[in-house]
Amino acid sequence: MTSEETIKLFQQYVVPNYARFPVSLVRGEDSYVWDSEGRRYLDLFPGWGCNLLGHCPGPVVDAVRDQVGKLIHVPNTWYTEVQGRWAQALSERSFGGQAFFCNSGTEANEAAIKLARLHTPKHKYKIITFEGGFHGRTLGSTSATAQPKYHEGLGPLMAGFVYAPFGDLDAVERLIDNETAAIMIEPIQGEGGVRIPPEGFLAGLRRLCDERELLLIFDEVQTGFGRTGEWFAYQGDHVVPDIMTLAKALCGGIAGAAMLVKREIAPSLRPGMHAATFGGNPIAARAGLAAVEMIEQQSLLERGKQLGELFRSRFVELQQQCEAIRDVRVRGVMVGVELAFEGAPIVKACLERELLINCTHGNVLRLLPALTLTEELAHQGCDIIADVLRRYAANA
């Protein structure tokens, strides 16, 4: 089927809630994808951050192929070895807590919101979240997301979220009252424009949480599982949360998510209070375990740091030559390039040059490349972006 024929199917049968590029993709391999016309694209935004190990990573493909013929799904009324081993693998690489498994980032955040309310005294229900943040699309997570554009027409939202300016510790302190249960934040804002908080901000939140007996929740759905060159972004900041949520890259591109919680908090999510039918299913668990092994066997965290330095030096150099770039923000393979103008035409021009990137928050070009990207391809991608930006700036 041609891209055009596929698009016709969508126009007739698929809810039009996404803005899509007019291209139908058929195959992917590491940092390349192919469309139904046979065109090959260099993908520096594989799977919207989910394909951190590249398209169809071999070890994950093999693990899923093996598992799918043995046991696809059983309910959480039974034990499976693979879910237990997956929880152990995540616990040992983070803060030694316990895992609740679900299927998407927003679901992991819903679990965190419920747990925060359940664990703290009854009169405490408020959660402080941050302007420019993003926590997902279910109604609880949407309410936690302090961006008015995602709220239009949806109200009334879920009560109990209090929005603070990102990076302003004094403002956070002023917003805490005796009904506050938790503070929830992305250690680096993703959809909000790859915004890195000021030095000491996360440590300050930790201190406030300790002093006022609040839970600190890190939404690491985008930053987690190797994206920043650490297993989890909090490890780079040396600030340990009480609850952490993970999804996107967690299972090498297979749908899977988790909430990790400190051991002493976990029992507050008691039987009957929360569940996810597909959560921790054998396919996701096998894929998740294979992803952990692949990252370790191929030393991909180290690679993430090196790739980050490559992107940083390329874009900082470009910033010096090109007034279009206002700021460059990089942590591992999480790259934000803030422009002086809207980024959508740049993304479109890159697509025409067979390069896939993203723009978020209006004017921030965002790359979430695979840890397996070669340096040669990283440079190739940067060359195209540099050329597109120079041409665009010259014509503006």
Ligand SMILES: *Cc1c(COP(=O)(O)O)cnc(C)c1O
């Ligand atoms: C993508 C994202 C979510 C939502 O994840 P879904 O799997 O789409 O529900 C939540 N939080 C952050 C930080 C994200 O980047």
